[in-house]
Amino acid sequence: MVGLSDIPCVGKIVDRISDAAVDALFRGFSYVFSYKNHVKALETEIQKLDTEMQRMSRRVGEEKDNGKIINAGVSTWQTDVEEVKKSAEEILEKYKNRSSWRCIQWMPIPKPLSRSRLGREAAHKAKRVTELSDSANILLANEIAYLSPVENAPISDTVYQTFKSRSDAYDELWKALESEGGSSILGIYGMPGVGKTTMMESIWKEALVKKIFDKVTRADVGNEDLDVFKLQKQIADHLDCHLNPEDDERHRASQLKNRLMNEEKILIILDDVWREIPLHRIGIPLGDGYSSTHHKILLTSRKKKVCMDNKCLHPVKIAPLDTDEAWQMFRNTVVADNIYLLPDESLAQEVCKKCGGLPLLIHAVGKALQFTSHDVWKDALNQLEKGNFEKIADIDPKVYACVKLSFDKLPDDAKSCLVLCSLYPEDAHIYINKLIRLATGSLLVHGGEARIRSMVEILTSSSLLLDSEDYMIKVHDLIRDVARSIAVQDPKYLFSSVRCGSLLPGDVDYCTRKFLRLHLEKNDIFFPDGLVCQDLHNLWIQCNRHAQQFLGDFFGMFVNLRFLLIENMLFCLELRFSLRPLVNLRTLMLDGCQMTQTNANFFPENLETLCSWNCNLPQPLNLPILKHLKKLEILGWDTEVQMAPNTISSMTSLQELHIQSGYKIGDGVSAPILGEISKLTALKSLQIFFLSNSEHFQDTNIFANLLQYNIRVGANWLRTKSRISVNRFIELQGSGLEGLEGLIERAEYVLLDCTDIDVGSIYNSNREAFTDLKDLYIENCNTIEYVARISCGEIQHLKSFSNLGLLEIKDCSALKYLFSNSVAKCLVHLQKLAIVNCPMMEAIVMNEGTSDRDDDIINFCKLQWLKIDNVPRLKSFCIQNKDMHSRSTTHNSAISSSQAQPLFDKKACFIYFIINFNSKITEIC
Incomplete structure (x- = not known):
C-alpha cells in the first residue's frame, strides 16, 4: 500500500511537517521539565545586561557632560533595554509568586501548560536579552555620540534696533539678496560707529531664519596688509572645510572654490573692507561665469569708493x-x-x-x-x-x-587694559587670560587676575569692548584707533605699534617709548647701533613663524627691558640666539614658538616670571638655575613636559607653578615629582596634573601652604566641568590618594571619580570643612554612604556647604542619603542637584531628630534644577533616621509602587525649579 510519504514532493512536505511537529513536541516537554533552568538562565542574562547597561549609562553620561549628542542607535538600545527588563521582571515575578502548579493539590502531578508557558517565555526573553548584551559591546566599541554642528550665526549679542531712517537701506539690501538676478556683490558703507556691522549681522541672522541661503560665511578683512590665508581660513571654517596650512595659496584657493561650488546658495560676508579684494586668490568663484543665483557677497566698508572698486554697483549708505x-x-x-x-x-x-x-x-x-x-x-x-x-x-x-x-x-586700570587691547591687530580675538598676563607682566595693572577680569567687565558693559567667542573679547576698530592714539600720546603709556621689514621705520621716536610692539614681516630685522631706549621697559615681538635673525645692536637698544613677549618665532640652533644679555629682564612670555632647538643658555638667569603657551618645547626642557624665578607657567599642550632631575627643586623662590599637563623627570619611566615640588617652601599656587596615583601625598606638607591650586590626579584634565572661575580646584581619580584631604576641605571645586576618599569622613573629622565649596561631583565611589551628616545635639551654627551651588552624584552603589537635615539647612545657595544610578539610596535628607516642627523645614530657596534618575529605592525626600534603619533591615529589593510615598513630604521648600524624574516615584507633593 502506498502512503503519502511515498508520493514525490508530497512526501518531503509530510516529512518536514513531521519533523517540525516532533521538534515542537520535544521543545514543549523541555519547557515543562526544564522551566526552572530557563528562568535561571534568564536571571543570569539579566545580570549581564545590567552590567552592560551601567557601562552604557556611564559612557552616555560622560558624552553628555562633554556636550555631545547621543547617537539614535544608542538611545534606541537604552529604550529597548528598559522595555525588555520590565517584561523580564514580570516573568521572574510570576515565577516567584507561583503558589502551586499541581493539577491535584495532594498529588504531585504538575500543570504542564503553566510550566511550558513560563519556560517558553523565559527562553525567548533570555535570547532577546543576550542579543541586547551583544549589541552593547558593538555599540561601545565605536563612537556613541557626536558634537553638534557649531551654529553658524553671529556671536555678538548686540541687538539691532530698527529705525525709520534706516528701514529703506535695510529693505534695499534684503530685496537684492532675495532676488535671483541682479548684482552678485552688495555693499554697505558709512562712517565708523554708524552701525554697519550691526546691520550686516542682523541680515545674516534673518537670512538663516528665512533660509534664503544654504550657508552664510564671514571673514573680517581689516586695514592690515592682506592676509589671504587668514581670509581663506575664516570662510572655510564657517563651511566646515578644513584647509591644510602646509598647502600653498593656490591649492587652498582651489579647495575652497570647489567647496563653495558644491553648495547651492551661499552668502559670503566680507566685513570692514579697505581695498579691492582679489577674490580669485582667496578662492571665491564669482566673476568666473558663475551665476549670481548661486552665491552673493555682502561687504561693509567706510568708503563708497572701496565698495565700487570691489564691483559693487549700487552700495547702500548707512547714515547717522x-x-x-x-x-x-x-x-x-x-x-x-x-x-x-x-x-x-x-x-x-x-x-x-x-x-x-x-x-x-x-x-x-x-x-x-x-x-x-x-x-x-x-x-x-x-x-x-x-x-x-x-x-x-x-x-x-x-x-x-x-x-x-x-x-x-574709566578707572585707571580699565584704561590700561583698553590700551593694551589696542595693540592687537584689527578684528583680533583677544584671549582674556593672555590680556591678564600682559597687564600684570608689564606692571600696568596691579591687583592680579580678579582685578583685570573686573576691568574687562567694566569695558564690555561700557561698550568699549565686545564679547567674542568663549574666553575672548574684541575691540571695535573705531575704539581701537582712538585708544591707540591715546596710548601714543599719554605720558603714562607712550605706546607704539610698528610693522617693519628688514629695517625699523624712521618715523617713530623709539627713545621716548615705554611699550613697543614690533610686527616683523621678514626674518632679518636690523637694529641700528647706538640707539638706546632708556625708558623702553616692555617689548612685544610678533613674528611670522620663521627663523628670526636679530641683526645689529638688538641688546643695546633694549638694555633696560623688563618685559618681553615673543609670538610665533622659530628658534634655530644655527642662529645661537640667547636672551642672556638682557640682564634686567624679569618677565619672559613665549606664545606659539618653535623651541625644540633651544637650550639652557637661551634663558636669562634673573627671570622672575617665565610663561610658555602653545610652544613646541625641547625634550627634555633645559632650564638654567633660576633662583629668582617666582612664576613658571607652561600651558597649551596635552603631553607631559620632560625635565631634568632637580630642575624644579632648584627654583627656590618659586611661588607659582602652573604646568597644566604635568611633567616627568628624565627620559625614562616617570619618577615621582612630588619630592621636588615639596622643596618649594615659598609655593603659594600650584596647577598640575599627576598622571598616576603613585605619588606619596601623605608624606608632604607642601599643600597646606597653597592659597590657589588646580590639581588633577589620574583623571583626564579635559573633563573639567566647572561652571565658574575658581581659585581652588581638585579632581581625583583612583585609589590610594591619602594626604589630599586638606585640599579637598578647602576647595571650591571637587570632582571624585572611582576613589575611596569619603567626603563624609572628611567632614566628620573637621566640622569647618567645605565652607568655600561651590561645585561637588562624586562618581563611581562605591564606599560612600552619605555626603555629610551631623547629629541634632551638635552646634547648629554651621557654615559648611553654605556656598554649594551644584551637587552631582552618579553611580554610587552604597549611597543611602546625601545629608542629615542639620547640614541640609546650610544649602541656601544650592541651584542644581542631580542624583543618577544610586540603587541603595532611600532619601535625599535624613532627619536625625524625631520632631515634625515647622523649623525642621528645609528651605532650598535657590534650587533651579533637580534631576533624579534610576534611584529605585528612593521613597521620600526627607525621612526619619529610625525609619531608614527599619527599612534597611526588612527590605532587600526596590520599593514597589504600592509602597511609594509623596517625595516632598512637606519637609522641603522650593521657590521654583525644573524637575526631571526617571525613577519609581508615584507621587510628587
Missing part, C-alpha cells in the same frame, strides 16, 4: 541717526529716569547731539554718564565742546571727542 532717533536711543541707554533727575534736560540733549547720531558713541557715552550728577554732565559737555583733539585718519574730531570722554570716565 536723525535727532529724534538718536535721542530715543540715548534715553534708553542712560535710562530715562536718570535724565528726569537732571535740573535741565537740555543738557542731556546737548551731550546726545555731540555723539553725532552714531549708535556706538551714543551707547558708549550714555553708559559713561549713567547714574552721574548734574556737575558730571556739565563737565562732559565742556570736554566734548573743546574739540581740540588729534585728527586720526577717517575719524571725525567729534567722534574722537566722544570716545575720549568714555575713556576718561
